Amino acid sequence: MTEKKPYQLAGLLKSKPKDSSPETMAQIDAAGDRMGFTVRDPAVAEKPKRGAPVRVTRQNPRRVSIELDGADYKRLQLLGVERDEKLQAMCEQAILDYLCKHGF
């Protein structure tokens, strides 16, 4: 008798139906909160608390996008981690230095 290999059972790899309705997700979130699973995704902006410092907003903001070689990006990223600085702050500083250097 030959042993049945699991990958020959691939047809049995069936998913059971799962409820992902907003109501159920709200219940799941509440269950998670009760259990202390409360860390929020960094991409989700939290509502500012009353009395919290007001976020600095820029006047007439415009975006600059830069494309770097992978190796340069990696170096910048590592430096950011080492100095605990965000890439945004590092790029802003570099551009300001450039403007100062050219007398603007």
Add this chain to the structure above:
Amino acid sequence: MPTIVISSPKGGAGKSTAAVILGTELAAMGIEVTMLDCDFVTGRETALEVWAGAGDTPAGITLKHRVGEAEVIREIKAGEGDGKVVIVDLGGAASRLATRAISQADLVLVPMRPTSLDVKIGAAAIQMVAEEEETLGRSIPFVVALSATKAIKSKAQRGLTESLIAEGVEIIDPPLMERGAFAAFFEFGGDLRSMPPQGSHDAAVENARQFAEAVLQRLAREADE
């Protein structure tokens, strides 16, 4: 598409290593695998990004990086279809992302190193599964995968294994051994067959294959029930 969620609130328990081993082994068996990288911190590379950046992603694997709490359910459902597998690599945080992913799981895999700290913190993931089962009114099977174990079982490992079994916790057999080849995933990328031999490479390949087969058998058993 069965979804395997790899979860433990404890960092360094071997979640990403287990995800890569499982994903590459299932792909080597000819199964289509989607890997969702949910273990991310803004501004830092994730383990799966390091793995993907180190070499070619094996055929049959679709990788999606930095899947957050707002997208995780959509991404899990995106490729729905039988005979394929979604693997969700969760971060080491007790997060809303984790609870949402667990709610969609066909199997929750909780990696633990054989230390009492890992078992105590990993228990939070198991409690969360139980809580969600109650909320959803369906069973969410979970298994513990011991990781980074030694060839000779320590007294601590034996004791922890016995106490988990006594609590009715199922443990995947075989455990993932401590192997140089498993650590080398993040140096060379790809899979065990494509990387230069590391230490007892054949033993690592065999361990990974048996581990993936054990997880598949557990999934197939669930489909039968």
